[in-house]
Amino acid sequence: MLGRSTIIIARRLCLIKNADYIAVMEEGHLVEMGTHDELLNLDGLYAELLRCEEATKLPKRMPTKNSRERKSLQAEDTSVSQYFQESSSPKMAKSPSLQRTHGMLQFWRSDTNRNSHDSPKDPSPPSEQTIDNGIPMVAIETERTPSIKRQDSFEMKLPDLPKVDVHRIQRQSSKNSDPDSPISPLLTSDPKNERSHSQTFSRPQSERDDTSSEHSELDEVQHQKPPSFWRLATLSIAEWPYALLVLVNWLQHFYFGIMGEKMTERIRRMMFSAMLRNEIGWFDKEENNADTLSLRLANDATFVRAAFSNRLSIFIQDTAAVSVALLIGILLGWRVALVALATLPVLVISAIAQKLWLAGFSRGIQEMHRKASLVLEDAVRNIYTVVAFCAGDKIMELYRLHLGKILKQSLVQGLAIGFGFGLSQFLLFACNALLLWYTAISVDKQHLTIATGLKEYILFSFASFALVEPFGLAPYILKRRKSLTSVFEIIDREPRIDPDDTTGLKPPNVYGSIEFKSVDFSYPARPDILVLSNFNLKVSGGQTVAVVGVLGSGKSTLISLIERFYDPVAGQVLLDGRDMKSFNLRWLRSHMGLIQQDPVIFSTTIRENIIYARHNATEAEMKEAARIANAHHFISSLPHGYDTHVGMRGVDLTPGQKQRIAIARVVLKNAPILLLDEASSAIESESSRVVQEALDTLVMGNKTTILIAHRAAMMKHVDNIVVLNGGRIVEQGTHDSLMDQNGLYVRLMQPHFGKGLRQHRLM
CATH class of the missing domain: 1.10.10 (Arc Repressor Mutant, subunit A)
Known part of the structure; x- marks a missing residue:
């Protein structure tokens, strides 16, 4: 390759004969360097490696039985060791004798010690010889035969054993x-x-097993045939029950496995459907956050399946075994059967008592583990505070204190478990001993024969173990009982605001008149804190009302009550003169369009996010909604247009782009009531103007609009402005009237008006 500097790392030395320079490395050191001819003249390591490579080439006259053997021999040729250890002399005199056996190279030692025991002449192995299987052995020897101290492959260390x-x-x-x-x-x-x-370890062959070589060869051929399905036809009467048992056992696990998977799918579907039915207040609780619910949805169904599906098959199997054993025992001898039947309650009670004993102790230690985990979780979550105050030792001491309590409780629990297990095992074997004693008495009094007595004893012994086995699964079931309780807590819960209630009103027309009448409200997670107190507000149909106030004054709470995410503690929220509780919830929310401060964008395409409000919308309606929201231009500039995936929670879009998609979704819904919860507060300045234009276009329609905003540009065009403080209305009116009052509204808007507002106040 002209014009390039080339470095070749090569195993096959024939590839580098034409190289300008050849560098020979050994154990991280450069030992030789030069051209191919120069290195051959040195007769050093490079020459030795080249001779070894030439020695590994197969002779052309070597027979191969088939292509598979040829490939095997070629693969073996490439496994020659390429590293040698330096001898005491400066030059690398390492030309070992090579022996070809079955495609593998063998090295043998040829030093003075071995020569002293052999003939005085230098030993030279024959150039070609054969072994039993007809494959020739080729020996190659160079001028010098030093000993080899290092071999890379295991095959070189041991001689090939004859096949x-x-x-x-x-x-x-x-x-x-x-x-x-x-x-x-x-x-x-x-x-x-x-x-x-x-x-190898079978019995010696007898004359009747080997009458002739032809018969032996025929048996060998038949023995090598794969097992046939028709072999079942030759089963004896004693073998058929075992064959049926194998088949039934396979069917049992197969169908119970199918049942378990279907049960898992059904439980998850029911749990997720029940979660979506719950009101928003249920999700506000700490134990119902997104991470916890996702974990419960993933694990609880699997735990229930493992506890009941797989274990249920064992329970049914053991129950059937005990029932059949009792029936057969009564037929064989009713006296022993009655004694065995009398011991069954003792076994059942002891097993149940043991498991309940274990459950009581495990409940206490689980609570201790939970408290210790909370200490660790708080320390990790607040690691900055812990490090800033050098409180690591204090946290460790607190965690060590909890672990000490767990250790003491574990010791007590271990003793209790040992006592309970020992008692249950004592009762089990005591009942077996009682059964054996009574069986011997019955045989002695000739109520039973010895054979029948042994049959009954063995039968009931296995039945007693089968009876105790299901209770041995009780710890696992008790451990998963919490998962089962969690599943039914979610599925059976009745939501306070049920979206599936079909008894509500569905009026044909909505005028959009909204009224808050003496409303008191507090969030379910903070019932002692009143957010709204004796709140009264009326919004006429088609009117635009802006709500402003300090942080925590209850602005967003108004929108939550209108959407009926929550119900007021006292008072009423009316729509067109009727209490909102009287309307069908799905119908009510279908007539409202909500744009939040942080727009909700799903992990799908832009098209799916826009038509989420109305799935039957046409392509033209969707694009028109995007144009109104000033989103069509940037969507069309994307490589895939409306079919572009936005990533998890819209991470591939800017805040302004996400907000415009949310506006397009509300435009497509075309609801008569519009709710804007600080829709432009979290947008960068560049996108603020574009989003503001889209919001102005949206508000200009004949809709009832409630606007939660803090920007003065949106206040000048609304019909009414409501100023909140502490859950009450402190000021109300138009922008100009509130500016004249020079009250809380002016102080809230001062950062947005700047110098113009100060001049207005001086006038």
Whole structure:
């Protein structure tokens, strides 16, 4: 390659013969450098490596049985060790003798010690010889034969063991030797043939097993055939029950597995549907946050399935076993059966008592673990405060205190568990001993024969263990009982504001008149704090009302009450003169359009986010809504247009773009009541003008609009401005009238009016 600097790292030295320079590395050091011819003249490490590579090439006359063997030999050729250890002399005299056996290279030692025990002449292995299987062995020897101190592959460390045809030796031994003498296990074991292991340790062959070599070969061919389905037809009467048992056991696990998966899917679907039915106040609780609900939705259904689906099959199996055992026992001998039946309550009560005992102790230690986890969680969550005040040692001491309590409780629990388990096992074996004693008495009095007595004892012994086994699963079921309780707490809960209630009113027309009449309200999570107190406000149909106030004065609460996310503690919220509780909830919310401060964008395409308000909207209606919201231009500039995925929660969009998509969604819904909760407060200045134009276009329609805003530009064009403070109305009127009052509204708007507002106040 002309004009390029090329560095080649090569294993096959034939590829670098034409290189300008060849550098030979060993153990991180440069030992030789030069051209191909120069390095050959040095007769050093490079020359040795080249001779080894040439030695690994297969001779052309080597026979191969098939293509698979040829590929195997070629693969083995590439596994030659390429690293050698330096000898005591400066030059690398490492030209070992190589032996080819079955495609593998063998190195042997050729030093003075071995020569002293051999003939005085230098030993030279034959150039070619064969082994039993007909594959030639080729030996290559160079001028010097030093010992090799390092080999990379395991095959080089050990000589190749001869490969023995197990079946051929067996046939020869059956012809030429005593048929009753076993073949040596070391000769007949073949690690690649599983049947050879069983033949190695089987009984000696007899004359009737091996009458002729032809018969042996025929048996071998038949033995190598795969098992046939028709083998079932040759089963004996005693083997059929076991075959049926295998089939029934397979069907049991198969169908119970299907049942478990269907149950998991059904539980998750029911849980998610029940979650969506709950009112917003339910989600405000700490235990119902998004992370906790997602975890419960993922785990609880799986735990219920594991506790009941898989264990239910075992319970049914053991119950059937006990029932059949009692029935057979009564038929064999009713006296022993009655004694066994009398011991069953003792076994059941002891097992149940043990599990209840364990459940009581586990409940206390679980609570301790929860408290210790809270300490750790608080420390990690507030790590900045912990580090700032150097409170790490204090946190560790508190955590160590909780762990000490857990340790003491665990010791007590361990003793209790041991006592309970020992008592249950004592009762189990005591009942078996009682059954054995009475069986012996019955046999002695000739009520039963010895055979019948043993049958009954063994039958009821297995039945007692089968009876106790389901209760052995009780700890797992008790451990998952909390998951089961959690599932039904969600599914069976009756929401305070039910969206599925079909008894509400659905008037044909909505005029949009909204009135708050003596409303008191507090959030369910903070019932002691009144957000609204004796609040009264009336908004006429088609009127635009702006609500302003300090932080926490109850502005957003008004929108939550209108949307009926919450119900007031006292008073009424009226729509067209009727209490909102009397309307159908889905119908009510379908006539309201909400734009929040942080717009909700789902992890899907822009198209799906816009038509979320009305799924039957046409393409033209969707694009017209985007134009009104000033969103069509930036959407069309995207590579995939309206089919662009916005990422998780719209992370691929800017705040202004997300807000315009939310406005387009409300425009497409075309609801008669419009609710804007500080729709432009979280937008950057560049997008603020575009979004403000879209909001102005939206507000100009003949809709009832309640606007929560803090920007003065939106206040000049509204019909009425309501100023809140402490959950009450302190000022009310138009922009000019409130400016004349020079009250709270002026102080709230001062940062937005600047110098003009100060001049207005001086006048």
